[in-house]
Amino acid sequence: MVDGEWAGWGTIPGLVRAATERYADVEAVVDCGGRVRVSYAELGARVERAAAACLARGVRAGDRVAVWAPNSLDWTVAALGAVSAGAVLVPLNTRFKGTEAADVLRRSGARLLFVTGAFLGTSYVAALRRAAGEGRGEGQGEGQGEGSGPLAGLPGLRDVVVLSEDAPPGFLTWKDFLAGGEGVGEAEVRAVRVKGSDPSDIIYTSGTTGRPKGVVITHEQSLRAYETWSALAGLSRGDRYLIVNPFFHTFGYKAGILACLMRGATMIPQPVFDAETALANIAREAVTVLPGPPTLFQSLLDHPARRSHDLSSLRLVVTGAAVIPLRLVERLRQDLGVETVLTAYGLSEASGVVTMCRRGDAPQVIAATSGRPIPGVEVRLVTDSGATAPPGEPGEVHVRGFNVMRGYDADAAATAEVLDSEGWLHTGDIGVLDVDGNLRITDRLKDMYVVGGFNAYPAEIERLLALHPDVADVAVIGIPDPRLGEVGKAYVVPHPGTSPTADDLLSWARREMANYKVPRSVQFVDTLPRNASGKVVKGELRGGWAGL
Incomplete structure (x- = not known):
């Protein structure tokens, strides 16, 4: 394949600037049920302001910056601003509980976090504060130093910006964060040296070990992949794109935000x-x-x-x-x-x-x-x-x-x-x-199954369920579901002397893990089928194990 336009953009900051110039008067984002509308020229100005604010807070090329928030204009501006300041974007799943988010923040070495104030009745800030307190003293991600940020359990996280008008002491509001960048000029933002071969983002995805792993993708990979996707799909200027796929997912961010920037399409983010x-x-x-x-x-x-x-x-x-x-x-x-x-x-x-x-x-x-x-x-x-x-x-x-x-x-x-x-x-x-x-x-080959479009990984779910005091052993498989495609079923061996119920276990699971990970049913068994090496033979569970 010969070099496409991706080669001319070079980097995601280059793409943002090209879109701002080429599609200046085109409507870029429609948010908040149509009450907020910005053009590509306005979007570019907001992204540059966010980039300046990142630089003012000490973000430098290669630093990791995380976003834990639902689809919105602010997510778009924060993420593109961080990347334009040379940072590597670390999107966090909005369905994470506080402990799950803190683990990714710790291991990625994130130094700045943008977080929603509340979403679906949950205070993400409160959840993170609880989790960070519980995580005090645990191993740090590579590159994390002895910082003194707002969360004691996450010393490498120097700043937390709450995407709302209110923030607890030690945290920044979105408005105050942006105001801090007013002394940074356009020339300083554009002087940031980012190459196409540099990492642009780290998307965390679970594997068979059950612990999320950070997938490192570069600027030029993202640009080439989604210029190709846009061409094959036939996305074009004037398209109006409802982005329901979450921005924390590759498809929401790249086939959504980046693809729209490439083609001059209008983004209409839907949070859930x-x-x-x-x-x-x-x-x-x-x-x-x-x-x-x-x-x-x-x-x-x-x-x-x-x-x-x-x-x-x-x-x-x-x-x-x-x-x-x-x-x-x-x-x-x-x-x-x-x-x-x-x-x-x-x-x-x-x-x-x-x-x-x-x-x-x-x-x-x-x-x-x-x-x-x-x-x-x-x-x-x-x-x-x-x-x-x-x-x-x-x-x-x-x-x-x-x-x-x-x-x-x-x-x-x-x-x-x-x-x-x-x-x-x-x-x-x-x-x-x-x-x-x-x-x-x-x-x-992996045990992963798909719940309504979200990947669920049994090893990760089993690891969390095993923390329940009444669970001695557990195995999770995906079973067919007419609405969601697949859902989880847990086979649980209770600890001797305990009598947990399915309702109790599932209620506990809903407090400890993202909803799509929570099994929809529980079956209690005396033992699990294992092979000679001690691994659970899940094929037997799927095929109607004789021991049930």
Whole structure:
């Protein structure tokens, strides 16, 4: 593939400046139910102001800056401002509990955090303060020094900016943070030296070990991947893009914010998915583009109020993360009149995109496969014996190309487990290629399952459930669910002398982990099936274990 426009942008700060100039009068972001509207010129000015404020607080090239907040204009400005100041962005999952967020902040070595004041009835600041207090004295992430920030348990975190008008003592409000950058000029911001080969972000994703690992991706990888994605999807100037995919996820940030910057599309962030709100947004804002998991579109199609909203503007839908029923593709085209429906496959370790269907593909291809490799990317399927699987035969999906991560942050051992000496990324997913090169994901070597578009990792959930005082042993598997695709089921061996109930255990789990991780059912057993090496044989659990 010859160099595309990504090479001209060079870096994400370069992209922001180019978008500001090229699309100055185009509406860039619509937020707060349409009450806040900013142009690309205004967005660029806000990002530059945030970058200046980062520099004023001592942020330097290569520092890690985290954002723990829902989709919003402020998230966009804070994140792009930090990256424009040369920082490496660390987005945090809004479904994290305080202990989960503190762990990522500690290990990433974040020196600045932007955090929402409250979201869905939860004070993120209070949760973080409790967790940071509990984490006092634990091991620090690489590069963290003996700082004296506002959270004793996170000494490397020098500043916390609350994205609201109020903040506790020791924390900064968004307004005060921005005011601090007024003495930093435009020339100083633009003098920040960032190269395309520098890390642009670290997206934390769990693996089979159950502990989140930081995927390191560079500026040029992100730009090239999502210029390609935008071209294949057909995103264009004037599109109005409802971004329901969370910004903390590769797809929300890069296929959302970065793609819109590339094409001059209007971003309409929605903080949390609600079908009624999405329908209203589509109708009010004449939304043309809506990516999301299959469950999102099923909810919209089946909503009783759907016919009372004008959805005729919607022209492009991109989905994935699960098997797509052919009927869903047909309904999107017939019931909603969507011109283009595409499916795709990706993972954070490959910049979020590996294969995509193409405009014009048959509905059967779109429903049954995740399309073909994007330009510049190779995919091969490898059998248990190490041979390349022929078309129609299953094998582990290996990926090689410009999009493959540089590695896991400060974790050479984990990196070596998935990246081989020839540059192939071993994804842990099992797939089948058809004769035309379309990939169909059929299973997972890893135990990960997908809950309504969110990846859930049994090892991580098991590790948390094992902290319950009545749990002696536990195994979690994904089981089919008609609404969410898959949900967790926990097999629990109680401690002798205890009699926990499923309700008690699930209530406890809801307090300790993100909601999508919480199993939907619990089955108590006397023992778990294990092999000779002591590992739980989850295939037996899925197949109806005789010991149940």
